[in-house]
Amino acid sequence: xxxxxxxxxxxxxxxxxxxxxxxxxxxxxxxxxxxxxxxxxxxxxxxxxxxxxxxxxxxxxxxxxxxxxxxxxxxxxxxxxxxxxxxxxxxxxxxxxxxxxxxxxxxxxxxxxxxxxxxxxxxxxxxxxxxxxxx
Amino acid sequence: xxxxxxxxxxxxxxxxxxxxxxxxxxxxxxxxxxxxxxxxxxxxxxxxxxxxxxxxxxxxxxxxxxxxxxxxxxxxxxxxxxxxxxxxxxxxxxxxxxxxxxxxxxxxxxxxxxxxxxxxxxxxxxxxxxxxxxx
Amino acid sequence: xxxxxxxxxxxxxxxxxxxxxxxxxxxxxxxxxxxxxxxxxxxxxxxxxxxxxxxxxxxxxxxxxxxxxxxxxxxxxxxxxxxxxxxxxxxxxxxxxxxxxxxxxxxxxxxxxxxxxxxxxxxxxxxxxxxxxxx
Amino acid sequence: xxxxxxxxxxxxxxxxxxxxxxxxxxxxxxxxxxxxxxxxxxxxxxxxxxxxxxxxxxxxxxxxxxxxxxxxxxxxxxxxxxxxxxxxxxxxxxxxxxxxxxxxxxxxxxxxxxxxxxxxxxxxxxxxxxxxxxx
Amino acid sequence: xxxxxxxxxxxxxxxxxxxxxxxxxxxxxxxxxxxxxxxxxxxxxxxxxxxxxxxxxxxxxxxxxxxxxxxxxxxxxxxxxxxxxxxxxxxxxxxxxxxxxxxxxxxxxxxxxxxxxxxxxxxxxxxxxxxxxxx
Amino acid sequence: xxxxxxxxxxxxxxxxxxxxxxxxxxxxxxxxxxxxxxxxxxxxxxxxxxxxxxxxxxxxxxxxxxxxxxxxxxxxxxxxxxxxxxxxxxxxxxxxxxxxxxxxxxxxxxxxxxxxxxxxxxxxxxxxxxxxxxx
Numbered sequence: 001x002x003x004x005x006x007x008x009x010x011x012x013x014x015x016x017x018x019x020x021x022x023x024x025x026x027x028x029x030x031x032x033x034x035x036x037x038x039x040x041x042x043x044x045x046x047x048x049x050x051x052x053x054x055x056x057x058x059x060x061x062x063x064x065x066x067x068x069x070x071x072x073x074x075x076x077x078x079x080x081x082x083x084x085x086x087x088x089x090x091x092x093x094x095x096x097x098x099x100x101x102x103x104x105x106x107x108x109x110x111x112x113x114x115x116x117x118x119x120x121x122x123x124x125x126x127x128x129x130x131x132x133x134x135x
Numbered sequence: 136x137x138x139x140x141x142x143x144x145x146x147x148x149x150x151x152x153x154x155x156x157x158x159x160x161x162x163x164x165x166x167x168x169x170x171x172x173x174x175x176x177x178x179x180x181x182x183x184x185x186x187x188x189x190x191x192x193x194x195x196x197x198x199x200x201x202x203x204x205x206x207x208x209x210x211x212x213x214x215x216x217x218x219x220x221x222x223x224x225x226x227x228x229x230x231x232x233x234x235x236x237x238x239x240x241x242x243x244x245x246x247x248x249x250x251x252x253x254x255x256x257x258x259x260x261x262x263x264x265x266x267x268x269x270x
Numbered sequence: 271x272x273x274x275x276x277x278x279x280x281x282x283x284x285x286x287x288x289x290x291x292x293x294x295x296x297x298x299x300x301x302x303x304x305x306x307x308x309x310x311x312x313x314x315x316x317x318x319x320x321x322x323x324x325x326x327x328x329x330x331x332x333x334x335x336x337x338x339x340x341x342x343x344x345x346x347x348x349x350x351x352x353x354x355x356x357x358x359x360x361x362x363x364x365x366x367x368x369x370x371x372x373x374x375x376x377x378x379x380x381x382x383x384x385x386x387x388x389x390x391x392x393x394x395x396x397x398x399x400x401x402x403x404x405x
Numbered sequence: 406x407x408x409x410x411x412x413x414x415x416x417x418x419x420x421x422x423x424x425x426x427x428x429x430x431x432x433x434x435x436x437x438x439x440x441x442x443x444x445x446x447x448x449x450x451x452x453x454x455x456x457x458x459x460x461x462x463x464x465x466x467x468x469x470x471x472x473x474x475x476x477x478x479x480x481x482x483x484x485x486x487x488x489x490x491x492x493x494x495x496x497x498x499x500x501x502x503x504x505x506x507x508x509x510x511x512x513x514x515x516x517x518x519x520x521x522x523x524x525x526x527x528x529x530x531x532x533x534x535x536x537x538x539x540x
Numbered sequence: 541x542x543x544x545x546x547x548x549x550x551x552x553x554x555x556x557x558x559x560x561x562x563x564x565x566x567x568x569x570x571x572x573x574x575x576x577x578x579x580x581x582x583x584x585x586x587x588x589x590x591x592x593x594x595x596x597x598x599x600x601x602x603x604x605x606x607x608x609x610x611x612x613x614x615x616x617x618x619x620x621x622x623x624x625x626x627x628x629x630x631x632x633x634x635x636x637x638x639x640x641x642x643x644x645x646x647x648x649x650x651x652x653x654x655x656x657x658x659x660x661x662x663x664x665x666x667x668x669x670x671x672x673x674x675x
Numbered sequence: 676x677x678x679x680x681x682x683x684x685x686x687x688x689x690x691x692x693x694x695x696x697x698x699x700x701x702x703x704x705x706x707x708x709x710x711x712x713x714x715x716x717x718x719x720x721x722x723x724x725x726x727x728x729x730x731x732x733x734x735x736x737x738x739x740x741x742x743x744x745x746x747x748x749x750x751x752x753x754x755x756x757x758x759x760x761x762x763x764x765x766x767x768x769x770x771x772x773x774x775x776x777x778x779x780x781x782x783x784x785x786x787x788x789x790x791x792x793x794x795x796x797x798x799x800x801x802x803x804x805x806x807x808x809x810x
Binding site: 273274311312315319348349350 | 619624625628638639641642643645646649
Binding site: 214219220223233234236237238240241244 | 408446447450483484485
């Protein structure tokens with residue numbers, strides 16, 4: 001049971017319904033996830049976060065599947081069960097195979113391992129890594 | 136200054152040199168990073184971690200650039216400066232542009248934001264996300 | 271099922287009962303939470319942590335509700351379910367409305383987002399932020 | 406040195422300048438922080454994040470100082486140096502005294518302590534904490 | 541329900557069975573834990589991670605019980621329920637008493653507290669702590 | 676430069692001096708670390724945290740060196756530079772060799788790796804791990 005209850009479409013205010021409608025149209029689905037239904041208790045945040053998700057996860061310099069894989073990687077590192085489950089499903093819908101999921105987990109786990117080796121030994125950053133990216 | 140000093144090639148034991156040689160041959164470079172030089176204080180861990188990195192980061196179901204992007208995403212979430220700097224450089228060498236880096240940061244940041252919204256509101260996982268991946 | 275079992279008042283030693291009594295008197299309630307019942311397996315830690323909580327959460331330069339909001343913010347960032355649930359209830363008892371909870375979540379989530387943008391881009395701290403607080 | 410360079414006003418595109426102008430007007434200051442100058446490498450993210458910050462940190466059900474204290478609490482928990490320094494300065498500008506800062510640190514530290522006691526002992530959530538907030 | 545299903549011995553490929561056999565022989569048990577059964581969806585990672593665990597957790601400069609206590613400490617800090625439960629059981633099998641578990645939790649919690657005090661106040665590292673370990 | 680300045684013995688109030696004296700007497704040293712000098716801006720927290728450290732880190736069911744190793748493990752996982760440096764020095768003073776430090780890092784890193792594999796795959800806890808510890 002979430003701390004504030006999910007708000008169903010039938011009970012939603014017009015501004016919440018407008019966001020739900022946009023989510024369903026953008027994603028070509030006929031319902032919205034619990035995340036949005038719970039966030040709807042705060043309509044301004046619902047709208048703002050949805051617009052961020054819509055913008056950030058759209059195709060750009062990175063393709064949508066890569067973005068979902070990164071989303072899962074962050075969610076696993078932070079141990080957000082909801083986000084792992086929902087973004088794993090989203091990644092799968094965009095083409096992630098079980099083999100890709102397993103490789104993703106191996107990379108995420110390895111990075112968590114070497115992050116602690118670097119931080120624990122206090123390894124100095126090599127000077128050549130300090131060059132900024134060319135723009 | 137790292138907690139244990141970096142070990143230069145000239146001062147390394149034969150088993151450490153063998154790992155350094157493999158790193159340089161695999162990556163087609165003529166020196167190894169501080170991370171490996173510091174890890175060389177523990178030759179068994181040096182060898183084990185290098186072999187994990189070589190295996191996990193090799194091309195597979197995911198391509199090497201995607202793996203580097205995921206590595207950076209985890210390192211940013213954990214705030215490992217060394218890993219952010221070294222894997223950003225590695226990603227750049229594999230084709231990451233500044234625009235891709237900026238989109239990556241936007242996705243990582245957004246995932247960290249929605250992870251806390253999901254966890255904070257204690258959103259229940261939608262039943263349909265509970266389906267295991269088809270294998 | 272917790273790793274060590276909760277210890278009920280009837281089964282508690284005199285020193286544990288003394289802490290339970292102080293918790294109930296301080297909070298004007300007639301039972302103690304599972305957190306304290308489980309911590310009672312280690313009476314010295316029970317007493318020490320309770321005295322810390324009693325001292326730190328008392329009115330001071332910050333009011334008790336603000337302190338509870340901060341407690342929830344930390345617990346959400348770390349994803350401690352027990353602490354989120356118990357301190358959300360405590361904050362509510364001290365006057366937190368659903369609108370305040372939703373704003374709190376929005377701030378916590380935003381801070382988690384910008385923390386990663388700052389860390390990921392390795393933004394240099396502006397010199398003027400380095401001034402110590404005037405005392 | 407940040408991974409992408411800060412963009413000064415004189416070198417900024419019109420859309421970046423428009424955000425800088427809004428930041429300076431909203432905050433009644435005559436320059437913008439490094440965070441925004443670095444984020445300006447990605448004008449869409451600059452604009453989106455600034456609008457989120459402007460909206461979320463505005464007075465609402467919680468006052469601006471409480472929001473800054475929460476921001477600092479999250480940043481300390483995540484160890485984001487930039488965010489700790491900049492939001493401590495912001496909180497100070499909104500009235501935080503050194504005594505308030507010290508109490509804030511005590512609460513943040515205590516919450517991090519009890520988060521691990523709860524998670525480590527796997528304390529079961531008391532049934533009464535499962536009631537949703539009344540709306 | 542895990543994201544990929546556990547693979548039982550009867551259904552496992554020869555290379556997976558070889559790892560399961562080695563786990564059971566090394567630990568003198570007659571079945572393997574769910575962790576390994578789920579990891580078996582990715583036989584290369586199963587083998588690599590098992591060999592890392594077997595090597596790293598073996599007696600060395602640190603004894604096996606100390607290593608298990610450290611494992612639990614990390615898992616509590618990260619809030620990994622599976623790892624807390626399985627490594628608490630492993631530590632118990634190697635001699636951890638309830639009193640040792642409680643002291644461990646007290647140390648872990650205290651370290652999490654002082655970590656945030658140090659990071660929050662931005663305490664400068666004392667010069668004498670910067671000496672590398674003598675080798 | 677810390678956010679509040681370190682307070683030297685010569686400038687300290689009697690209650691702060693009393694804590695400094697107890698730290699120096701307990702540890703048989705002739706000065707206190709920056710951590711305590713900065714915490715002295717908040718004398719009540721200084722005294723409370725010092726008493727917690729003195730109590731929790733004293734010999735008990737776990738020996739002092741094991742406790743220091745656990746402290747370092749937590750600090751590495753959280754990336755607290757100050758705590759890593761100061762508790763590595765403390766562990767060294769209590770007998771930690773470089774080989775023990777390297778093994779500690781290997782265990783910490785491995786635990787961080789398997790924590791993410793367990794959380795990422797959402798591995799179900801084996802029923803037998805759910806038995807509480809016998810008391």
